[in-house]
Amino acid sequence: MKTEIERLRELMRAAGARPRPLPACPPVPGFLQVETPTGPAWVREKRYGAGWAQGAFALRSWGEVTPEALGFLTAGSCSAPQLLFVDVEATGLGGAGVQVFLAGSARLVDGELVLTQHFLPGPGHEAAFLHELNCRWPPHSWLVTYNGKSFDWPLLSDRYTMQGQSRPTIAGHLDLLFWARRLFGTCLASCSLISLEQEVLGMARSGDIPAQLVPAAYFEYVRSGDLGCMARVLEHNLHDMLSLVALTGTFAAYSLGHLDTPFAGPIQLGLARRYEELGQAAQARACYHRALAGELTPQLRGWTLRRLGFLEKRHGDGEKAQAAFAAAVSILGHDPVACTELAKHLEHRIGDFDHAARVVIQALSGPGGRAEPWRSRLQQRLARLDGKRGRSRPAAPGADAAGFRK
Known part of the structure; x- marks a missing residue:
């Protein structure tokens, strides 16, 4: 005769074997609903042609960026098509309960910029959100982020672990914040992405939502179901990715000697330090002398x-x-x-x-x-x-x- 404990264990095993029904979710305007093994996910894609520019940087300039220039930035081996520009929006800055609800990524494909946004309409759809994200990201890409080594990538990795899924495989990680501080830390008051957009790309955002208000906008969407609450967040994420693409191309151009900028002196100093790290003394010496010949x-x-x-x-x-x-x-x-x-x-x-x-x-x-x-x-x-x-x-x-x- 079975004891109460044995019957309880059988009930628990049976309950665990039945998949929990996914919460209902209305269509998300502007996003394509994609079926995955773990439920629906929501994705949208946007393409930018050769005429696109972000401030002073034109997409066609990527045609001049060599693998050697990218290798200088990454201290590794990569080409432009291997780069995956990533920016995520989350419900907080970190911790076990923080969820990524928007993951933007961009790639250079045949002279175009292909930008993708994955949206999480509610916590119950996270498994499908992460699964589709992993399927869409090319394996062994070079991740390009802004402060992503401290925020985006650890946060995403934690969510994959929480869901029992394997995280995307990457070849390396280029965090542009490192380069921003190295090239401009001595001449700009701030090395935030917004500051570099203004000082380096020569552009200013209009109507951008402050980063600290992004989680509140998402919580309002979850409460009301009105995607209008998220319009500025989606635009904010999009501009972050576009600026990542533009700044990476700009920094690569610096390594090729294209320095038509009032910050040429400090930039040469930053380049010299990288050449020293790579053991290229002659190039480092030349950069130091060019820096001294400029305005410092x-x-x-x-x-x-x-x-x-x-x-x-x-x-x-x-x-x-x-x-x-x-x-x-x-x-x-x-x-x-x-x-x-x-x-x-x-x-x-x-x-x-x-x-x-x-x-x-x-x-x-x-x-x-x-x-x-x-x-x-x-x-x-x-x-x-x-x-x-x-x-x-x-x-x-x-x-x-x-x-x-x-």
């Missing part, structure tokens, strides 16, 4: 000279390293990094202990406590130099630390 703030010019000095030092050109560090000191004044490097060169390569001591003293006398993290090492260096000189004496009147008469 005094502080940025000093930083550029400092980086150039380290590059020359690593590659064994002591004279060029000294010249770069000396120029950096003449601009940055008490900068402990530039002063330390110049003092090292003067002490160990030139044997000019007096000049080296003056440089260290200049670093120690800097205002605002800039030398504090370095003070102990600077004092040790000065004590060693004093020992080598045999006696301590102040810097020669009228000469700065770089050795130039004032």
